[in-house]
Amino acid sequence: MRPSPLPLRRAARQILSSSSPSAIRATAPAVPTARRSLNTSSTQTGSDCTCGNCIRRPQIQKLSKQQQQQRQQQQQVQKQQRSSYHSYDHPSSPASFTPVEESILSAAYQHVPSHGFTSSALAAGARDAGYLDISPTILPEGAFTLIRYHMVKQREGLAARARELFGGEGHVGARPGFSEREIMGRVEALMWERLLGNKEVIGRWQEALAIMAQPSYVPPSLKELAMLSDEILFLAGDSSVDPSWYTKRASLSTIYAAAELFMTNDHSPEFMDTRAFLNRRLREVNEVGGVFRNLREWVGFTATAGVNVLRSKGVRI
Amino acid sequence: MLRPATRPALAATRQVRQCAARFLSSPAAPDTSSSNINDPSTTPKTNPPPPPPNSKSSNTASKGKKPLTAEQRAFLSSALRVNQAGELAATLIYTGQTPPLVNRDPSLRPLMKHMYDQEAAHLRTFNDLIYRHRVRPTAMYPIWSVMASGLGWGTAMLGKEAAMACTEAVETEIGGHYNAQIRKLLEMVSEWEAEGYEVGAEFRDLINTLRRIRDEELEHLDHAVEHDAQKAEPHWLLTGVIRAGCRGAIWVSERV
Numbered sequence: 232m233r234p235s236p237l238p239l240r241r242a243a244r245q246i247l248s249s250s251s252p253s254a255i256r257a258t259a260p261a262v263p264t265a266r267r268s269l270n271t272s273s274t275q276t277g278s279d280c281t282c283g284n285c286i287r288r289p290q291i292q293k294l295s296k297q298q299q300q301q302r303q304q305q306q307q308v309q310k311q312q313r314s315s316y317h318s319y320d321h322p323s324s325p326a327s328f329t330p331v332e333e334s335i336l337s338a339a340y341q342h343v344p345s346h347g348f349t350s351s352a353l354a355a356g357a358r359d360a361g362y363l364d365i366s367p368t369i370l371p372e373g374a375f376t377l378i379r380y381h382m383v384k385q386r387e388g389l390a391a392r393a394r395e396l397f398g399g400e401g402h403v404g405a406r407p408g409f410s411e412r413e414i415m416g417r418v419e420a421l422m423w424e425r426l427l428g429n430k431e432v433i434g435r436w437q438e439a440l441a442i443m444a445q446p447s448y449v450p451p452s453l454k455e456l457a458m459l460s461d462e463i464l465f466l467a468g469d470s471s472v473d474p475s476w477y478t479k480r481a482s483l484s485t486i487y488a489a490a491e492l493f494m495t496n497d498h499s500p501e502f503m504d505t506r507a508f509l510n511r512r513l514r515e516v517n518e519v520g521g522v523f524r525n526l527r528e529w530v531g532f533t534a535t536a537g538v539n540v541l542r543s544k545g546v547r548i
Numbered sequence: 549m550l551r552p553a554t555r556p557a558l559a560a561t562r563q564v565r566q567c568a569a570r571f572l573s574s575p576a577a578p579d580t581s582s583s584n585i586n587d588p589s590t591t592p593k594t595n596p597p598p599p600p601p602n603s604k605s606s607n608t609a610s611k612g613k614k615p616l617t618a619e620q621r622a623f624l625s626s627a628l629r630v631n632q633a634g635e636l637a638a639t640l641i642y643t644g645q646t647p648p649l650v651n652r653d654p655s656l657r658p659l660m661k662h663m664y665d666q667e668a669a670h671l672r673t674f675n676d677l678i679y680r681h682r683v684r685p686t687a688m689y690p691i692w693s694v695m696a697s698g699l700g701w702g703t704a705m706l707g708k709e710a711a712m713a714c715t716e717a718v719e720t721e722i723g724g725h726y727n728a729q730i731r732k733l734l735e736m737v738s739e740w741e742a743e744g745y746e747v748g749a750e751f752r753d754l755i756n757t758l759r760r761i762r763d764e765e766l767e768h769l770d771h772a773v774e775h776d777a778q779k780a781e782p783h784w785l786l787t788g789v790i791r792a793g794c795r796g797a798i799w800v801s802e803r804v
Contacts, residue, residue: 318621320749321615472632472685473689
């Protein structure tokens, strides 16, 4: 469709972030005539206007005040996710997107298979949700927001999938004592679930990966990847709280990213090849981890034995 | 059991406790268990039960539980992270100290075992909390492990007095550190209560756990002073260096 030109975007953002109607009127001339619907209604109070053009007018005006608060809240939520004390009694609101963003993005998400992760999908979604085509300009990162929406929703859906897969055990209480093998199996199942979450958009995922590789989007993409591997390991019941906390998350992130890339070129039925690929990578990590464990055990044993030999010779240590 | 020479010294190291009692009994921070800090007859195990969750909020309209703010979450993550690192270091210090000390003076075996067992239980507590609340463990974990083992073994090789001075220095810092955390948590809770919010059992449990652990750490401090910690030569240097090291480690662990 029409990607919004830059001046149009800027004008819309000004309108949406200003709180008084006069400000809207003042910026109105900057809006090209094609988008006249915004300023034709600016002289009316809006709430009881019945003309077709300004049907969304009151909502946009209300938006402007709430928008800033919501944006601040959202930034706070993002900050909270970084410093991650997870409270069960005093949970922070899980919303990663404001209600308006949520409605636009969820509608736009339906257009991804046909339009890809693009601004045209966003515009189509905004129209479906009953906003103006221009409304996606409130999303600061444009098409990347749609990609992030996909990743966040898939990650948040994993908890429910885990309950289906492993039965309804809560994660409240002491650390679950799963063996390494059990955790490996659960991690594999969860990663596969997450990869299948890309099934609907797999034809468009290479584009998405290309957008995510743009320098300004690399940090948020990596953060999302880190949060995904953290979520998978937590849901799988991995309770390590030593340096392996870091190594496990790092290796899982690498494997996931590789498997995701592999999947975009996989034409086998039911993505069988991807699953085999995933299993091979996980097995390799296990083997490398086993070598390190054995090495550490050997060093520890040798050190203890050495100390004991010295003690038997009369050294007082 | 105490010789007269060590008595004033013991009184000096009790400063931490008195400081704790002072702020805990202040009206800003309602605290039911502060009395047993001054009273040596009550053991830490017999903490009075926490006040009923809605003792204060029952008369005002209850607004439910307030979500944590970003700062509160950041504080709680770094608090749990640094506590886990501290208890890890403590278990390793005692692990390193025990063989040389017991070799020299087998009568210390029960004391060392008692202190080690308590520290190991603390470490388990914080490991569970870190897992449950999904807090990142400190990235300095391997470095703290090596340094703590070295500190324990090294001070034990210097002699019993030096080992006890090490315990004294570490536990003094740790006691003050736990006190600061408890104070902050009580502030949070009383703020919620003042605004008419409920306080979840999670926080009451956390505060009580921290109190119990702090009391046990200060008990170790007393044991160390009773076992000639102040006779270490040079005492000021040993405790000064170790306390500075502790503060540095706490500062780093709160961040990475």
